[in-house]
Amino acid sequence: MSAKINGVSIFALGGLNEVGKNMYAIECSDQIFIIDCGNKFPDESLLGIDLIIPDITYLLENKEKVKALIVTHGHEDHIGGIPYFLKNINVPVYSTRFTLGLIELKLTEHKLLGDTEMIEIDSNSNIQFDQIGISFFKVNHSIPDCLGIVFNTPEGKIVHTGDFKFDLTPANNEHSDIHKMAEIGREGVHLLLSESTNAERPGLTPSEQMVAKHVEDAFVKAERKVILSTFASNINRVQQVVDAAQKTNRKIALLGRSMINVVDIALERGYLTAPEDMFIDQQKIHEMPPEKVAILCTGSQGEPLAALARLSTGNFRGVEILQGDTVIFAAGPIPGNERNVTRIVDNFFALGANVIYGSGSTSGMHVSGHGYQEDLKLMLTLMKPKYLIPIHGEYRMLHHHQLLAESVGVDPGNTFILNNGDVIDIENATARQTRQIPAGNTFVDGIGVGDVGDIVLRDRKQLSEDGMLVIVLTMSRREGKLISKPDIISRGFVYNRDSDDLLKDISRLVTNTVTDLRKGNRQQWSAIKQSLRKSIGQYLYAETKRKPMILPIIIEI
Numbered sequence: 001m002s003a004k005i006n007g008v009s010i011f012a013l014g015g016l017n018e019v020g021k022n023m024y025a026i027e028c029s030d031q032i033f034i035i036d037c038g039n040k041f042p043d044e045s046l047l048g049i050d051l052i053i054p055d056i057t058y059l060l061e062n063k064e065k066v067k068a069l070i071v072t073h074g075h076e077d078h079i080g081g082i083p084y085f086l087k088n089i090n091v092p093v094y095s096t097r098f099t100l101g102l103i104e105l106k107l108t109e110h111k112l113l114g115d116t117e118m119i120e121i122d123s124n125s126n127i128q129f130d131q132i133g134i135s136f137f138k139v140n141h142s143i144p145d146c147l148g149i150v151f152n153t154p155e156g157k158i159v160h161t162g163d164f165k166f167d168l169t170p171a172n173n174e175h176s177d178i179h180k181m182a183e184i185g186r187e188g189v190h191l192l193l194s195e196s197t198n199a200e201r202p203g204l205t206p207s208e209q210m211v212a213k214h215v216e217d218a219f220v221k222a223e224r225k226v227i228l229s230t231f232a233s234n235i236n237r238v239q240q241v242v243d244a245a246q247k248t249n250r251k252i253a254l255l256g257r258s259m260i261n262v263v264d265i266a267l268e269r270g271y272l273t274a275p276e277d278m279f280i281d282q283q284k285i286h287e288m289p290p291e292k293v294a295i296l297c298t299g300s301q302g303e304p305l306a307a308l309a310r311l312s313t314g315n316f317r318g319v320e321i322l323q324g325d326t327v328i329f330a331a332g333p334i335p336g337n338e339r340n341v342t343r344i345v346d347n348f349f350a351l352g353a354n355v356i357y358g359s360g361s362t363s364g365m366h367v368s369g370h371g372y373q374e375d376l377k378l379m380l381t382l383m384k385p386k387y388l389i390p391i392h393g394e395y396r397m398l399h400h401h402q403l404l405a406e407s408v409g410v411d412p413g414n415t416f417i418l419n420n421g422d423v424i425d426i427e428n429a430t431a432r433q434t435r436q437i438p439a440g441n442t443f444v445d446g447i448g449v450g451d452v453g454d455i456v457l458r459d460r461k462q463l464s465e466d467g468m469l470v471i472v473l474t475m476s477r478r479e480g481k482l483i484s485k486p487d488i489i490s491r492g493f494v495y496n497r498d499s500d501d502l503l504k505d506i507s508r509l510v511t512n513t514v515t516d517l518r519k520g521n522r523q524q525w526s527a528i529k530q531s532l533r534k535s536i537g538q539y540l541y542a543e544t545k546r547k548p549m550i551l552p553i554i555i556e557i
Helices: 057-061 082-086 097-109 178-187 209-221 235-247 257-268 282-287 307-312 338-350 373-383 395-407 454-466 500-519 525-544
Strands: 008-014 023-028 031-035 051-054 066-070 093-095 118-120 126-129 132-139 146-153 156-160 189-195 226-229 251-255 293-297 326-329 354-356 385-391 422-427 430-436 441-445 468-475 487-491 549-556
Touching (some): 066 082, 082 097, 093 097, 156 385, 178 189, 178 373, 209 235, 209 326, 235 251, 235 293, 251 257, 251 282, 293 307, 307 338, 373 385, 373 395, 385 395, 468 500, 468 525, 487 500, 525 549
Parallel strands (some): 031 066, 066 093, 093 118, 156 189, 189 385, 226 326, 251 293
Antiparallel strands (some): 008 023, 008 422, 051 441, 146 156, 422 430
16 A cells, blocks of 8 residues: 555545445545445345444544544435444534434444534534535435535545436425535535446436326325335435325324334424324324325335335234235335245235336336436536546446546546445646555444454355254263263254265264374374264265265263
8 A cells, every 4th residue: 555645645445336335535734534335235145244344444544533424414324334433433523414413323222322422513514624625515416414514625625416217396495505506516626426326328317306296196185004125314205295195195104113203303303293193103193094094104125024024924913914905116126135035025915915116117106316427417517527426336337427427527537436445646736546455344243343354254155055963972081982882963954864874874984083083193083073073074075965064073081
């Protein structure tokens, strides 16, 4: 890793060549400013892992330089890693009122709230740190109170867009501050970090207002209970459900801890309006006529333990889906979740429910909060950056964003498609990528953070595919010989009662291997274990074409 330059450096610890785990940094004059700290959820190959958060090794090595964590908005892929970050690097957290409410929930759960300085900002705030001035502008997204960030540095303006789209008729009347963006662009933007999630999709992102009419129509047509699932943080969608329930004389029950918590915060802080008697306890669902009830729940991504999945299998205590109920999926599946969502849709059809699902254009129940190609081009046109770093997307998304930038006038060669850990250094107004810092994934498993690595995951994968064979040897410490026949225990490899012959052959092979080692004066326990793993492994693969984990255990007597 080359030495730090005297100018300004920009890098990502998450969010590049992936969707999720967003974390970006600006480094200048021995000060580091962090933008967002999110998580992402594991795929099927990461057995037992609960969350994936950024590797902050570089920040820990430069802990004294980190001055602030600035959060653009309250989605999990931008705030989910914050508690784990603050446990190691306790710096002030700057964000908007609603976003701070969501962060406070996480810090309370991790017992960090009392030790963290939380500073509320809005689109008119200005913060000064030595040579760096930080200001903000309002953007529209699928959650309230979203900001873009402007860093005024000695090398010019560096702008981070946050997640955005240009919705000219937003459901909450919180419009993007296009005039302010244009003014920032007129003043000159040296480098723009802009999100790329929908860079493959032509046109403009549809307005959230489109969804409101479809939700209301579905509520009017429903003859029994309505069950609607969406992201808990999509308060605009929750408001649409409240409005539809009010017009159809229904009461709403909230299912799922995150849905309850977020709605409480939105009501308390004025981001959601509802009649006082709109929300009912879960226990009252069965007491009311089904045509007077709506259920708002989590689980639109097919999470197996979320409320929607449990409803689909009849495992949500006190709430039952019956013939004629209407189930609405009011969120598009994140790439990778399609299979789980499809399974839940099938379950609801099997229960006799009317199911409304599919992408926004199919069902009308969801529009993306991320800008399509024309939105991204409008941002580029407003900001007029000299350099662009496409962020927040997989490689093909970043590539398409590069093509869009060139189509609106960004010079070819001035767009950097990076990996996490690649550093852009700006010195004397010239940006170059010549070095890397440590970056990668940190796995959260239960209360363990970073203690599960590739070796443990490899063992878990082997156990999940071929099982385990435990060989218990009772041996004489003095003579180094077997005192009794080996005990062979199979877990996930073969069923003991149906595999007597195979297990007897293994027992004989164990006895012969130990006897041969004793004759050769190789009686160290480590040598015995190693030989058993090798000889039995070769035998089992020849007989079964499987490679179970072989675990010899020696009991000395």
